[in-house]
Amino acid sequence: MSFRKFLTKIHLFLGLSIGLLFTIISLSGALYSWEPELSRIAYKQDVDAKDSPFVSISQVRNTLQKNFPEGDFRTALYRDPESSIEVLLYAPGTYYLAQLNPYTAELIHLQDMNKGWLNSIKKLHRNLLLGNVGREIVHWVTLLALPLLISGLVIWWPIRGWPGKSNFRINWYGSPKRKNRDLHTVLGFYATWILIFAIITGIYWGFSTVRETIKQLSGENKMNWESPHSELPDTGQLAVNDDVLNRLIAEYHKTFSESEVRISIPHEKDDPIHLSVIEPKKGINAIDHYYHDQYTGEQIEGHFLNGLSSERSSFQKINGMVYDIHFGSILGLPGRMLVFFAALVAASLPITGFIIWSGKKYSLAK
Incomplete structure (x- = not known):
C-alpha cells in the first residue's frame, strides 16, 4: 500500500469516526465567535448615552440588594457611555451577569449563566451539553481533527506535478457529484490553513500536558x-x-x-x-x-x-494569545470573520466527505 493510499484510509477512518461531532463543534464554534455582538442583544447591554457621570459602586450595590439580594456581588465592569455596567454575581451552583444602567443604576437584565440559548451554544461547543464527559470528548475530537486536516491537505495535492487552477476553484457548472467534491476539497484547502490554528489552540486548552510543557520550556x-x-x-x-x-x-x-x-x-x-x-x-x-x-x-x-x-512573562503572553488566536480576534474583525467562515466550512466537510464516500460505495455495489 502506497503512503498516499494509507493517508486516504486514515482520512476516511477519522472522518467517519469524528465527523458528526466535528460538525457540531465547528458549527457551534462559528456561532459563538460572535458572542460579543450576540451578548449585547441577548443581555440588553445597549443604553442611551447621557452627558452625566456613571453611578457609584454604592448605587450598584443598592440596586442588587433590592432586586437580587441572594447574589454575591463580585465585580463590576464599567464600559463606554452606550453600554450597561456588567456585574458578576455568585449564587449556589451558578453565577449571574446583571446589566445595570450606568446613569441610574436601574437593573436592565439578569442572566443565569447556566441557562439561555447563548450559553447553550457555548456549552455545545465546549462539552456537547454533556458536562465533564462531553468536555473530554471535545478535547479528543479536537486532537484527532489535526491529522484529519493534514491528511486532507496531502490528499488534495495532485499525484503528479503542481496543483492547477482547477484545484483552487469550484466548478459551479459541473455535475452535482463534481460540485460536491469541489466543495469538500477546494473549500477544505482554504479553510484548513485557518482551522489548524483554531485546533492547535483548542488542543492547548484541552490537554494540561501541553500547557505544562510550554510552562517548563518558557521558564514559568x-x-x-x-x-x-x-x-x-x-x-x-x-x-x-x-x-x-x-x-x-x-x-x-x-x-x-x-x-x-x-x-x-x-x-x-x-x-x-x-x-x-x-x-x-x-x-x-x-x-x-x-x-x-x-x-x-x-x-x-x-x-x-x-x-x-x-x-x-513569555508564558502569560502565549496563554493570552491562545484565546485571541482561537476566535480570530488577534486580527480584529477581519480575523473573526475568517474564523467564522472557516468554522462553517469545517462543519460542512464531514457532510460533503460522507457524500463522496457513500457515492463511491454505491458505484462499487452496482
Missing part, C-alpha cells in the same frame, strides 16, 4: 510571584469601605476613559481591590491589572502574576 515554573494583600487597620474596621471603591472606580474610569474598567469587591479581610483596565480591541495581553488596599485605597506595588501588560 521557576518564576516567583508575589500576592497583593490589604493591610489590616489598627482601628478594628474590617468591613468593605464603599467610599474607597466609589473613589477608585471614578478615578480609573476618568483616567482610562477610552478603556473598560473592571473592579473587584473584596471578600476577605486582607483582599486587595483589584482593578483591570481593558482595551477590548487589543486582546487579553493588553489588559493592565492594578491593586489597592481596600481600607486606605493606596496602590499596592509588587511583582504580581497578573500585573501590567508590559511585565507579562
